[in-house]
Amino acid sequence: MRKTIDRREFLKLAGLLSLGYAIPQWIARPAVQQFSSRRQNVLIVLFDAFSASNISLYGYPRQTTPNIDRLAERAIVYHNHIASGNFTTPGTASLLTGTLPWTHRAFFLYDPIIKSLKEKNIFGVFADYHRLAYTHNPAADVFLAQFLAEIDQLTLWEDLYLSKNNIVNKWFRNDFDIASVSWERAFHREEDGEAYSLYLSHMYENLKRDFEEIRQNFPDGLPGASGSHFLLEDGIDQLQKSISAAPQPFLGYYHFFPPHDPYHTRTGFWGSFQNDHYLPIEKPPHIFKRDWSAEFILQKRAEYDEFILYVDSEFARLYNALEQDGLLDNTWLVLTSDHGEMFERLIDRHTTEVLYQPIVRIPLLIFPPGQESRVDVFENTSAIDLLPTLSHVTQHEIPAWTEGKVLPPFSISLADAKKDVFSSMVRETDARGHVTKATATILRDNFKLIYYYGYQELGEAGELIELYDLQADPEELNNLYPGENRIADELLGILKAKGEAGK
Amino acid sequence: MFLLSAFAPHVWTIILVLRDFGWISERTNAWDALGAGAYGLLFAFVESFFVFVIALILGLFVSRHWEERTRLALLCVLLLVVALWEVFGQLYFMWGLSVPAEAIRFLASNEHPLRNIYSVALIFIVTPVLFLVYLVLSSQKMVQVIEDWIDRITLLVTMYLILDLVALVIVVFRNVNL
Numbered sequence: 001m002r003k004t005i006d007r008r009e010f011l012k013l014a015g016l017l018s019l020g021y022a023i024p025q026w027i028a029r030p031a032v033q034q035f036s037s038r039r040q041n042v043l044i045v046l047f048d049a050f051s052a053s054n055i056s057l058y059g060y061p062r063q064t065t066p067n068i069d070r071l072a073e074r075a076i077v078y079h080n081h082i083a084s085g086n087f088t089t090p091g092t093a094s095l096l097t098g099t100l101p102w103t104h105r106a107f108f109l110y111d112p113i114i115k116s117l118k119e120k121n122i123f124g125v126f127a128d129y130h131r132l133a134y135t136h137n138p139a140a141d142v143f144l145a146q147f148l149a150e151i152d153q154l155t156l157w158e159d160l161y162l163s164k165n166n167i168v169n170k171w172f173r174n175d176f177d178i179a180s181v182s183w184e185r186a187f188h189r190e191e192d193g194e195a196y197s198l199y200l201s202h203m204y205e206n207l208k209r210d211f212e213e214i215r216q217n218f219p220d221g222l223p224g225a226s227g228s229h230f231l232l233e234d235g236i237d238q239l240q241k242s243i244s245a246a247p248q249p250f251l252g253y254y255h256f257f258p259p260h261d262p263y264h265t266r267t268g269f270w271g272s273f274q275n276d277h278y279l280p281i282e283k284p285p286h287i288f289k290r291d292w293s294a295e296f297i298l299q300k301r302a303e304y305d306e307f308i309l310y311v312d313s314e315f316a317r318l319y320n321a322l323e324q325d326g327l328l329d330n331t332w333l334v335l336t337s338d339h340g341e342m343f344e345r346l347i348d349r350h351t352t353e354v355l356y357q358p359i360v361r362i363p364l365l366i367f368p369p370g371q372e373s374r375v376d377v378f379e380n381t382s383a384i385d386l387l388p389t390l391s392h393v394t395q396h397e398i399p400a401w402t403e404g405k406v407l408p409p410f411s412i413s414l415a416d417a418k419k420d421v422f423s424s425m426v427r428e429t430d431a432r433g434h435v436t437k438a439t440a441t442i443l444r445d446n447f448k449l450i451y452y453y454g455y456q457e458l459g460e461a462g463e464l465i466e467l468y469d470l471q472a473d474p475e476e477l478n479n480l481y482p483g484e485n486r487i488a489d490e491l492l493g494i495l496k497a498k499g500e501a502g503k
Numbered sequence: 504m505f506l507l508s509a510f511a512p513h514v515w516t517i518i519l520v521l522r523d524f525g526w527i528s529e530r531t532n533a534w535d536a537l538g539a540g541a542y543g544l545l546f547a548f549v550e551s552f553f554v555f556v557i558a559l560i561l562g563l564f565v566s567r568h569w570e571e572r573t574r575l576a577l578l579c580v581l582l583l584v585v586a587l588w589e590v591f592g593q594l595y596f597m598w599g600l601s602v603p604a605e606a607i608r609f610l611a612s613n614e615h616p617l618r619n620i621y622s623v624a625l626i627f628i629v630t631p632v633l634f635l636v637y638l639v640l641s642s643q644k645m646v647q648v649i650e651d652w653i654d655r656i657t658l659l660v661t662m663y664l665i666l667d668l669v670a671l672v673i674v675v676f677r678n679v680n681l
Contacts (some may be wrong), residue, residue: 108530108531109530110535172542172678178538178539178542178677179542181539181541182538182539182541182546183546185541185543186516186546186547189593192594193596193597194534194593194597195519195593196515196516196519196546196547197512197514197516197546197547197550198511198515198590198593199550199553199554199589200546200550427529476661
């Protein structure tokens with residue numbers, strides 16, 4: 001039967017004409033498989049706190065991702081993909097809604113997105129698909145609970161934990177998150193040797209030794225979040241089982257906690273980088289530095305890198321299983337993260353005021369169905385672009401409310417390919433919800449401007465501006481501000497306008 | 504006796520709750536940080552009850568040969584020493600203390616290092632207990648000092664119990680209204 005072209009598709013094709021302007025940039029790229037279908041599955045696999053800066057695929061000197069490096073030969077690899085926030089809440093909310101934190105307003109841990117966006121999410125876009133979701137991370141579970149009406153098959157976050165906290169689960173179900181935090185602080189002393197409880201914490205630790213056999217495989221303790229433990233293997237197995245049994249086409253969103261701290265890797269990976277004498281480029285302590293020693297940060301970096309080895313291995317296991325099941329022939333597989341992690345300038349992990357590249361630059365690999373060659377994309381891209389891109393490649397209508405653009409090489413206009421990318425971290429809002437203390441960053445081409453405002457630590461003005469040329473200075477060591485005034489003023493103006501518009 | 508049992512768990516919980524308030528409120532908000540503290544106080548109350556039951560059982564083993572105020576002083580001393588050792592055990596990690604290398608070398612110098620460690624730990628715990636027990640049994644003045652101290656802390660612990668009540672209200676409110 002002859003296919004007719006409606007007005008919308010015609011406009012899409014017309015938009016493609018503008019690609020002509022961008023051809024010189026992309027001409028060197030191998031072609032992406034051009035077939036796409038509304039019946040193709042989508043599977044998003046997200047590893048929490050997975051920084052591109054610590055991934056060997058992106059040039060990290062330690063071989064942290066040998067399997068992903070190999071699998072990337074069949075993927076589109078995004079080299080400058082930026083998370084919209086520096087921790088789970090804003091980062092995940094942006095990915096799932098295709099909007100920036102100023103719009104979705106999920107600024108603080110466990111914040112939901114604003115009510116007006118509740119039905120505007122990736123699951124809603126794929127309404128004709130069977131939609132599955134799971135997250136290890138209770139902060140991300142807040143969103144899945146919000147989107148429950150649009151999810152056909154939701155696995156509860158604690159269902160894949162080895163031990164559920166039955167007391168908290170049973171008695172404080174309505175306040176589970178905070179009750180869990182307090183329970184852990186009261187009775188769990190394994191991590192830092194301290195607990196509110198002086199005596200019962202000893203008994204609790206002994207009771208928790210049920211998993212001694214499994215524990216032997218994890219010299220630093222079992223991987224976990226909110227004080228409970230899980231195995232990444234169980235998460236991957238559950239994913240595979242669920243999607244194998246799911247009606248097609250499906251949209252799967254699986255958000256796994258590793259390599260988020262605590263960095264408890266498996267034997268086989270444990271100790272891999274302890275004595276390799278690797279020393280990262282030395283960077284000066286930042287004004288928001290922590291009270292840690294450089295040696296401590298180096299040790300944490302090594303532990304994080306070893307945890308990435310575990311993630312890499314499990315992702316490869318998943319990939320192989322999908323391939324064996326034949327699912328990769330008909331599935332867009334996406335590997336990404338919600339935010340990064342950093343170990344420099346005497347700052348570790350991601351709960352920090354800074355937005356340097358290790359914190360915001362995250363991996364993005366898209367494995368199109370049947371793709372046999374690698375495509376590298378070096379443009380700045382944003383986590384909010386994933387929703388419109390997946391909508392586009394599966395022939396769904398790109399929602400008008402998304403602030404993201406279709407990613408290259410699928411971009412439908414030059415404006416999509418060349419655009420500003422944002423990330424932000426909000427520390428305080430006033431009673432009216434106006435942001436009063438925050439850090440925000442904007443990337444345009446090779447320039448990156450970071451704007452800190454509302455911080456007492458920054459003196460009377462309360463603000464600090466940093467400008468980097470990431471091409472000449474990828475390590476962000478040479479602050480060009482107050483030089484390069486023209487570009488700095490322009491980028492700062494855009495950032496301030498974003499903040500104002502977000503009020 | 505219950506008030507005595509509740510003293511150390513509550514003091515330690517309150518110190519750590521105040522310490523945690525900043526980072527929890529920074530990540531969520533002050534109400535959640537208050538909630539976390541409220542749960543902490545309730546858990547401290549439960550722990551106090553356990554300590555009380557154990558102290559009662561131990562009390563059965565104290566000879567009736569001594570008068571009641573001496574027996575109470577003895578149990579109080581025991582609770583205090585154990586609590587101080589537990590607090591020290593946690594401070595050891597919190598302050599990042601470490602045993603001097605010479606001491607570790609000494610402990611590991613023969614074929615049974617674990618036996619040495621347990622022996623040393625026992626000496627450190629038993630010595631102050633025996634010393635204080637001796638003082639209580641041999642000096643009425645010491646008994647009087649402990650009684651005065653008990654009078655003061657029971658008043659303080661009564662205030663902690665009022666805080667427990669407030670904590671209970673907060674916890675109920677959070678679980679009913681969320």
